[in-house]
Amino acid sequence: MVEKTRTLDFKIAFALGLGTMIAAGIFSLSGRAVYEIGSSAVIAFVIAALIASITAASYSEFASIYSENGGGYLFSSRTFDNEYLLFGIGASLFMGYCATTAFYLGTMDHWVEQFVFGPALELVGLGEIHLPGGVWGILTALLLGGLNAQGTEESGTFQLMVTGAKVAVLFAFIGGAVAYAGPAQATATFATGFEFGDPAGIVSIAALAFITFFGFSAIAASAGEIIEPRKTVPKAIAASIVTVTVLYTFVIVAMVNAPVDDSVLRAGETAMGTVAASFMGPAGQALIVAGAIFSMVSASNASILAASSIGDLMGRQGQGPRSFSRIHQEYNTPFWSIVAVTGMIVALIAVFVGLFPAEGGLSGAVPFALGLEGLTGFANMNLLAPLAVVNVALIVNRRRFPDIERPFSVPASPWLPIVGVLANLALITNLPPVGIAVAVLVEAVLVCVYLLWGGAPDRDELINETVAARQVTANGGPKVESASVPAADRDEPSTEGEPLVTDAESVSEERYEVLVPIERPDRAIHYARLAADIGRLYGDDPVVRLLNVTEVPDQTGSDTVVDIAVERADRIEARLETVRDDLDATVLLEGHISRDVAFDIVATAREESVDRIVMGYPEDRPDITESVEYRAPCDVVFASRVDGPLDLSTITIGVGGGPHHDHLLDVASLLARRGTTVHVVNVEPTGTSGTPEDLDRTLERFDDRDSVEVHAMQADDVADALIEVATDVGGPLVVGASRNRVFRRFVFGSNADKVVRRTANRDVPVLVYASETGLRGRVQSALFTPYRFLLKLRRGSGPGRAETESPS
Structure with missing residues (x-):
């Protein structure tokens, strides 16, 4: 499979983490934090940052070993073998990312309602019209889901601009407060507001504030696209956490110095917008509101990408619906994973903000409240629990794989990861109980569903590549390289002949490639000719990839048919040798044994990014034909009764x-x-x-x-x-x-x-x-x-x- 191109350098990775952290957390929680514990809110945010840093260190070590996309779920799957534990981690992280996005957009919903929609109605003289809670958040979630499904991505330059704009908004807010009160007075007011008498309150705020620092995972989750990830990821994670902590400290200083009474701070999620108006005026407030909404939307976009990548990986590993890993033919995105993420975000906003808001549920008709506080607890519960497991995974990984090179190592291991586990669990105990209860209930339901379903077989359980892709004929073009692993490297039988160069590069994108599944070796020449004729319509040097799949019944061990698969590949190669100079195409040959032939064909087509499939119509197995037709990532030509050379004149x-x-x-x-x-x-x-x-x-x-x-x-x-x-x-x-x-x-x-x-x-x-x-x-x-x-x-x-x- 073609490896992702690494294009993100340090400054882009740093901007990715910083931009993801500057989101709804600071805009929503700062007012409540100052209202409840005053200047001590700084301590709460620092505690949250320190706990996040411990787990971030574990993420950094893992990312320096496994430089791929996937984050905590990937790291756990490389360490543990228990499928139920891995499913729990994946499902929890998936829900955590979705809930984080729902929290961002739910907060944005309140900001839009209070600072945009309401004033706009007053301006046109329509009075007060209150839309159901969560409407703006749901509409934005659907819009972002649609954009992500179509492959809209932030470039490195745009990510820098987005992050720069967010930081500028916070500087404007901080600068306005300091200018209003004066530097000396601002410092004095902040210093006199420190109270250390309520550690429980500080820890409680720290538990809620953890969500503001979880953006470090976005860096590790993108390790597969970062240049020199072993060096860049740890540096970018550390720099982003330190920078955000300093910024948030000054935001708390500004909030403490705001000329507003406690009723404004009690407003919670929209307090910062009102505070901005108190010392910056309407224009300043408009700037802060616009920046805040933009921050929440852009961070939501990044979280949707992260959640969909978890769904994609779970689908590939058989712990989620297989369709989650299916790449859309036109948009080149995990379409169904993004659809699932979008649907979950919409459901969370509807339940926590719409049906059961903080006012009491169903507009007060039901005495059951969730609201943004419950949503924060739900999100943090789903993030903190798997992060605790990741810290455990680091300890286990070092014991299981002591000889792996670790370019970055967590200091004081295993003690520091143990501290991280205990700190994560301590934060969980200080989350809103309703959020914990809902998170545990949802996770239990998902685990029960998985137990009943049993999961989907992993790709490697369905497909065994017994004959590595090897070049049979060449058409004068460059030597084709394949990502297939030679059988010798998998302790499996090999075949005679020179295997192709094996690295992360696949067939050159400039060459048109046709996949030809071959069941009967005696028809290989005819189908190879047909594929070459079709390929030459689109380029002078096509690549024809012949794939022989030997099916293994469910109750039969794969080892029993390895010799058959190898013998079939050898027979096909011998027949092709007789027409080596006549095919006018580069022909590759590989052999698989598989428990699902249709899945094997489609998976190979996706992994090799082929442009066309040409295959026979298996008269006795129409299910294979129908499955390939519906699921193939490209057009398919089914040939019936091609028993000789096909004249296309x-x-x-x-x-x-x-x-x-x-x-x-x-x-x-x-x-x-x-x-x-x-x-x-x-x-x-x-x-x-x-x-x-x-x-x-x-x-x-x-x-x-x-x-x-x-x-x-x-x-x-x-x-x-x-x-x-x-x-x-x-x-x-x-x-x-x-x-x-x-x-x-x-x-x-x-x-x-x-x-x-x-x-x-x-x-x-x-x-x-x-x-x-x-x-x-x-x-x-x-x-x-x-x-x-x-x-x-x-x-x-x-x-x-x-x-x-x-x-x-």
């Missing part, structure tokens, strides 16, 4: 519509430009056989009409008409997967399946083209049949008429 296609047909036309038009004669069959339905398709829509896709021959026919059945023309003119019949599969038991759809079935005894090769099928495609398929039914009613054909649909 002539092809036959139908007239149709829909995404599959449109993508098919792209290939047909490229073939036409290279001299292929394209026979287009335009079928006019007779009797009760459905609705005609638009011929012009198909023909307009071809630049050279001289290469296109149209066959106008009348027929009761579209499939029979297509087969008739293909039989007469020769060459393969190319059809698109149909759009009405949701309501019918077909693999490709009605006509496509009919074509495959009815050509079984004819000398007509069939290629079924299936374009990528994401969520949008599935929705379109579900809506297509009702759409065609309504269209017929509109045209007066009546509901009793049968439906025949052109391939699409």
Whole structure:
């Protein structure tokens, strides 16, 4: 799999941590902290920073060893073997990141309501209109989820600008307070406000304030993209925590010197905005409000990315739904993981801020309050518990793997990590009880669900790479490198022949790559030729990756079929040697044994970032075909009855519509430009056989009409008409997967399946083209049949008429 490019240097990593820490925590908790313990709030924030620093040190050591994305869940999975413990850590961190984001956006909701929406209504004379709690936070969560799902990322320069703007806002607030009171008076007021008589209150505030320092994990979670992470991560974490602690100290100084009474500070989450107005005026308040809202939104965005990365990793390791690790074909993001994160954030805001706010729940109708304080406790509980485990993991990791190089080592180990565990547990005992109770309840429910589900098999449990990718033929291009690990390095049988160079680089992005799953070695040459012909439409030096998968029954040990898999790969290589100079493509060959063939094909396609899949239609296993079609990260060409060299000088296609047909036309038009004669069959339905398709829509896709021959026919059945023309003119019949599969038991759809079935005894090769099928495609398929039914009613054909649909 292609390794992520490392592009983040120290200043970007530092800005990432600093920018994530400057969020709702300081804007929401500073007022309450000063109201309850005065200047001693500084001590509470310092305690929170020190406890965070201990765990941050453990994160730094782990990040210096495992320089990948994943954070605490990754570190634990590299140390512990207990799947239930790992699931608990992953689920807790996932919930913690989601709850942190919900806290940010819930706080933002209050700021928008009080400082933006309310004054705007007064300005236009609409009086007081109160929206349900959490509306603004939920809308923002949906917006951020949508942006993240489409791959919107902050660049390094933008991250620096964002963080600089946040720091500037805090400096403006601090400077305004000091200028208002005067440096000497501000210092005196702050000093006289110290009270050490309430340690319980200090620890309680420290427990709530911990959420403001958790941003250090964002640095470790991005270790896979940081330059020299072994050096950069520890430095960036330390620098960001120290900087934030100093900034927060001065914010407390400013809050203490605010010319406001306790009723303002008691307002909690919006106190800082009111305080800003007291010594900076309306313009200053507007600056602080804008900066605060911007800080909360940008930090929420970073937390959504972190949560989705946890979901992605859990999906890959089988402890979350497999779809969480599925990368969206168009956006290149873990789409379903981001959807799950967004949904969880919306649910948390709705419950804690909307249904059960601090006022008493359901606008006071139910005497059960959660609010932002309960949400803070929920978030911190889900963060502190797994962080305590990470400290334990460091101790265990040192004992289990004493010889691992550790560029950064936590000093005074194991005593310092033990202190970190005890400190984390102490903070938990000082969290709001309602937040702890809800967190424990939710975690218990998730664990029960996991126990009932049993988890999904890990990729390595399903796929065993017995034959490392090796180059069989070359087309004069550069030597292809593969990320596949040679069998010799896995203590497994190897094969003769030179394995490819193995490092993190995969096939060059400039070369078009086609994956060809091969079941029968005697057909390897024909499918390799077809894949090479398709690849050359998009580039002069394509790469054809042949994959032979030997299926292992569930009750059979994988070792029993290793020799079979190796023998199959050797047979395929021997056959390809006979046409080494004729394929005009670089051909790679690898062999797997797998308990799930379809999963193996799709996983390989994703990991190698292939551009196209060409595979046979397994007549006895339509489930494999359907699974690959729906889940493949690229377009798929299914070939039926390719028992010899396939002549693409002539092809036959139908007239149709829909995404599959449109993508098919792209290939047909490229073939036409290279001299292929394209026979287009335009079928006019007779009797009760459905609705005609638009011929012009198909023909307009071809630049050279001289290469296109149209066959106008009348027929009761579209499939029979297509087969008739293909039989007469020769060459393969190319059809698109149909759009009405949701309501019918077909693999490709009605006509496509009919074509495959009815050509079984004819000398007509069939290629079924299936374009990528994401969520949008599935929705379109579900809506297509009702759409065609309504269209017929509109045209007066009546509901009793049968439906025949052109391939699409």
